[in-house]
Amino acid sequence: MTDEIHSLNDNNNPSADTSSDKEEIEILTSTQQSMAQNKPKNKVFAFASLCVISAFIGGLTTVAVIPHIYPTTSTAMQTSNSSFTQVANLTATETNFPVAQIAKNVGPAVVGVSNLQSSRSFSGNSGLQETGSGTGFIIDAKKGYIATNNHVIDGAQKITISLSDGRNLDAKVIGADPRTDLAVLQISDTTNLTAVKMGDSSKVEVGESVVAIGNPGGEEFARSVTTGVISATNRTLELQGEASYNLIQTDAAINPGNSGGPLVNYQGQVIGINSVKYAETGFEGMGFAIPISDALPTLQQLINSGVAKHPALLVSTDDQYNTYAKSNNKPQGAYISGVTLNGPAAKAGLKQGDVITKINDGLVQNSSDLIRELYKNNVGDKVTITYIRDGQTKQVEVTLGELAST
Structure with a gap:
């Protein structure tokens, strides 16, 4: 029986297979919690797989202590120069929204991301074709910033964003970080954009209800909504060169194309970025998300300087x-x-x-x-x-x- 970790990219991307002999362990900084228990033992397949949601690539290259991207996060992530809308801790008096309301509120902020690369047809003509697709979500409506996974846009020569109102717009990469599998894109037309609200993933609890929104299979099934619970927190997967620790595990259905989409709590706040699917035969409902409180410092670095240190x-x-x-x-x-x-x-x-x-x-x-x-x-x-x-x-x-x- 073979264990598989699949990235949620819609199509194979041969250039994405970069697994190597652990040359460099790049390490992000600041994790909020100690995480490594109950690791599924599995082979890592680069996100070249159809059924995969995270291109967890890069052979553990030089244990370069990677980003201090995931600093210990307190309740208030909002700073004076932050681009994100951070929601304060919820109190016991606050009520949950029905799923239909969550979909209505968050859905317009969820976008499709198409990765276009050069290819040569049988007729000998060359041009740009979609080699992969995934999901993203708007984090700053005024500036047109979109968060997604790095493996969704890796190797792209052109990136197209599809919005909920039917518009298809070209996007540029503001910054991408393979070590955390995070990227920030930007679209120039910011007319009538809606941004998500950020939650605090350090406060999530096992058994808490969640909603995943994304584009499984691409534009045909754009902004599909699935529900489930948080199955576990602090999960670690043996994935090379990626943010493979402190992951949120969920049984909400996650499929190819969901990569980079939001995992949302019942207050309508993003608590994770859907990134990985455990897809061994016989296993159901094992999806994993990067905690949003871990991801925000990296996303902010990418916006501020285009790189993550x-x-x-x-x-x-x-x-x-x-x-x-x-x-x-x-x-x-x-x-x-x-x-x-x-x-x-x-x-x-x-x-x-x-x-x-x-x-x-x-x-x-x-x-x-x-x-x-x-x-x-x-x-x-x-x-x-x-x-x-x-x-x-x-x-x-x-x-x-x-x-x-x-």
């Missing part, structure tokens, strides 16, 4: 070590297979063959744990790394470096 350790890791460790009764951890010259880890004295077991007080048993713990920090932060060398446990302080999305 991440704290970086700059080492390569190899989880094959853990199979060896288990068989030989050795401690589990993140095995360092390479260290970037003059990088933060190298300057601190870490070497190939060291096994990282903790970042500060956070337990590290594999590369995903390492990413999770590094994500809790920012560029320039000093962290204490516990590691094993030649059978002895040691500690060292490391000042995290910086990586920027390209």
Whole structure:
């Protein structure tokens, strides 16, 4: 039986298959919660698959401590320079909307995203054709900003946005970050646009009702509405080069084309970005979303500067070590297979063959744990790394470096 993780892109995208040997673990900063329990063990298929909702690509490349994109988020995400409408914590007196009202309120802010790339027909003529499609949602109606997944627009030579009123508009990429699988697009015609309201995903509870809105299969089924509950939080998937930790799991139906669409609570607030579907034969209702409170800092960085900056350790890791460790009764951890010259880890004295077991007080048993713990920090932060060398446990302080999305 083969485990599969599928991105929700509508069409295959051969250029998207970039899985490699864990050259660089890029790590986003600031996660709100420790997440790594109950990981589904699966093979990762690049979002080249039809049935896939997240192009979780990029072989764990250089454990560059990726973005400090997911900082610990408090209730109020709104800042003076924020482009987003952030809703304060709900009180017990606030009531839920019926699904029909949620669809009516949020639906107009949900858009279709078409990825157009060059192709050559059998007749020998070349031109742009849709190679994939997904979903996005408007986060700033005045400026025409749209949030989606990076894998939805990866490799695009032209991007077309389809609005709920029937308009089809060209979009430009404001910024994209493969490490978090997030992207911000912009359309120039902002006439009669509606933006979503952001919720606080750190407050969601298992069993809470949610609504997913998106374009499964493309424009033919645009703005389809499905309902379900939050099945679990803090899920970690073994996905390379992506925001594969702290995910929200839901049983709301998510299908190819839903990638980049909003997961909404019953107050009509976006709490997640639908990004992954677990699609092993026999499994039903296992979709995953990036928590919105984790995603907002990255989206804001992309809007402000076009890039997302991440704290970086700059080492390569190899989880094959853990199979060896288990068989030989050795401690589990993140095995360092390479260290970037003059990088933060190298300057601190870490070497190939060291096994990282903790970042500060956070337990590290594999590369995903390492990413999770590094994500809790920012560029320039000093962290204490516990590691094993030649059978002895040691500690060292490391000042995290910086990586920027390209």
